[in-house]
Amino acid sequence: MLLVVAHSRPARRDLRNVCRAHDDCVVRRFGRAALLSWTEFAAFQALRLHEKHGLDVQLERVVPFEPADVPDHVQEAADTYEDRDHPSTPYARFASGRDLPAPDEMRGADL
């Protein structure tokens, strides 16, 4: 999918207009962003906005994500932590002493 983010008021207005006029290519609308379908027509609309507003329009490619797309230890860390007994335990403390990755370890590792 295409993510279009408007960073200025005029860009936001035009994004809203595009979404209204072509909701067939809109997957989801947010305040000043929209997910468009991965089609030439959606790209055409996104590029029009980019052409008009330059860097005030941010375009990103968004790919689907599933839990299985991450390494097992990350998945396990998330599951175990969400299953903790004391909701107030911060993750860093929770992970130390268990066989779970430290927050900084995960921060430093690209997916």
Add this chain to the structure above:
Amino acid sequence: MRLTVGGTTYEGRVVDLRGRAVDGATLAAAVRGDRCLPAVASADPPPVYDYCGHVHAAMGLRTRTALAAAGRSRGYETPHDDAIDELREQLASSDPDAPSLPSVRDDVSRSTLADQREAAATQRGRLEARRTLGVDTDAAEQAVREATRTLSERETERVAAEESRRRRRELARAYRDRLAERRQLADALANRQRDARECLVNRLHDRYVAALEAVPGSRPTDPFEASPVTAALAVLRIARTEAPVVVGTDCFADPTAAADVLDAPIIRC
């Protein structure tokens, strides 16, 4: 003040231009210094003149904003002023312009690069084979050199394209961070300005009510519901008014009465 209209020069605290067919808005712009003709020599008007510098029947007025500006013209300060200055400074020092990005370079696809690697390997294989056979290798060596050179050129291009792409993303992200920061600053500034305005309006409330009593015009129960002309006159009575006020209504008996009530130089037109 000294004012020249169509070759005639007027001097004094009150200038009556009725019958001269001069546009009030034009005169007010000349007083503010937004126009150089007609020539007006007078004190510089404070910002309150942006709201009340030209009093006429069709005017609108944001009374509270104008009243706060009147307070400012008297040098009133508020506890928010330091924060306002600081926020203004921060806004002024952050660059609102979009950066120019390095140009987009044609990317070299992975498959092109793989093809080129394979071509180079093939040429090296040919050269090896010819050496083993003991036949002439000049042409084959030449081919290996060319293939290797092309491969290294493509690799360089690919690296440059990646670098340029990365750089463009970095610059764009920094710019958008800056935009977000500017939006926050602008919001904070607007909030502080609103607080300051409220502060000034509260402080001037009683004087404003008293001023409404002193100027011509009807007085509604809520002083902030007064008609724009009446409210503007009350605001002007409170404000420090060393620059001439352009008066285009006949609510005063004569221009001198206006000058007395508003304690201001008057251009009546």
